[in-house]
Amino acid sequence: MTDCRSRLLVIPTVLLLASGCGSSGSTIENRQPDPEEEVADSGGVGEVAELPEPDIGPELPPVELPHEVAEETGGPACAPGEGCFLDSCDENAACQSGWCVDHMGAGVCTIACEEDCPPGWSCQQVGSGPDVTYVCIANHANLCRPCGSGDNCKSPGGAEDVCVDYGAEGSFCGGVCETDEDCPWGFSCVDGLTVDGIATRQCVADAGVCPCTKKSIELALWTPCARANEWGECTGQRICTQEGLSACDAAEPMPETCNGLDDDCDGQIDEPEQVEGEYVSLCFDGNPCTKDQCGGADGCSNAPMDQGECIV
Structure with a gap:
């Protein structure tokens, strides 16, 4: 009868079962087992001796997957310009x-x-x-967008964003903040005024003016602007165009003259001048024997008077 024996060999990383059967009684083995790893042979079913914990070496760092397999690990692969x-x-x-x-x-x-x-x-x-x-x-959906009121600046991520007065440059949407760290690069958290004159603390562009985005150009967004001097202050608009933010179209304040225009931008047209507490017609020519009147766009008229001392 053919004799058949089996040995169970344990190596650090692989369990190798080597067995040999044949009429010659030869056994094929890959290596000599360690005596402490010997399988006890009782002539029946073998019992495996208690083995030491295998040494698997240090923990390996996580493997960085290539860009192409990102879809399998949490999202579709995406190259710039593909949405x-x-x-x-x-x-x-x-x-x-x-x-x-x-x-x-x-x-x-x-x-x-x-x-x-x-x-x-x-x-x-x-x-x-x-x-x-x-x-x-x-958090700053409309930051630096041209605006005329606070309603132009509100967003789901910025309910407290307001329209900030940038002075002569116009007004642009701010972003609520406490420190500079709350603002994007190129912006600082500063105290200022809204277009309504209310004190506020917002992210403001360090450049002192904001550029026009593609969306602002498409919507032709605009900001109020002003020109001021000793005669008054005139307001106008700056509009986002393909060439960028337009120049302020406000008129230059001038002394009031009789022309049907509000030259000093005070809301009144051709109003008389006040001299030493008395109002004097813009068309006063210094002649007491003429009737001086302002005809608006037609200018002044100084008609001679033929009564009293003025009768020749």
Whole structure:
């Protein structure tokens, strides 16, 4: 009868079962077992001796997966210009997330979220009904956008953003802040005034003026502006165009003259001058025997008077 024996060999990383059977009684083995690892042979079923913990070496660092397999590990692969996060957009369909949102006055693609978002963004609910989802919304959606009132600056991520007075340059949307760290690069957290003259603390552009974004140009957004001198202050507008923010179209304040215009921009047209507490017609020629009148766009008239001392 053919004799058959089996040995169970244990090596640090692989369990190798080597067995030999044959009429010659030869056994095929890959290496000599350690005596402490010997399987006890009782002529029946063997019992495996207690083994030491294998040494698997130090823990390896995580492997950085290639860009192409990102879809398998949490999101679709995305190259710039393909609707990635912060790519420029005009509509939701242009974004891989399906959401185009405002960021610093421009339309950009955002990303879906559960809780966390990149710095300067917050995870908020969008949509309604069965289409409710959560995406990252910019904290400063309208920052640096031309504005004429605080309503132009409110956003889901910036309910306390206001329209900040930049002086002669115009007015632009700010962003609520406490310190400079709350503002994006190129902005500082400063105390200032809203266009309504209310004290506020907002992110303001270090350049002292804001450029026009593509969206601002398409919407022809504008900001009030003014020119002032010793004669008064005149207001106008600066509009976002393909060439950038236009120059202020406000008139230069001038002394009031009889021309049918509000030359000094005080809200009155051709009003008389006040001299030594008395109002004097703009058309006064110094002759007591003429009737001086302002005819608006037709100018002054100084008609001779033929009564009293003026009769020749």
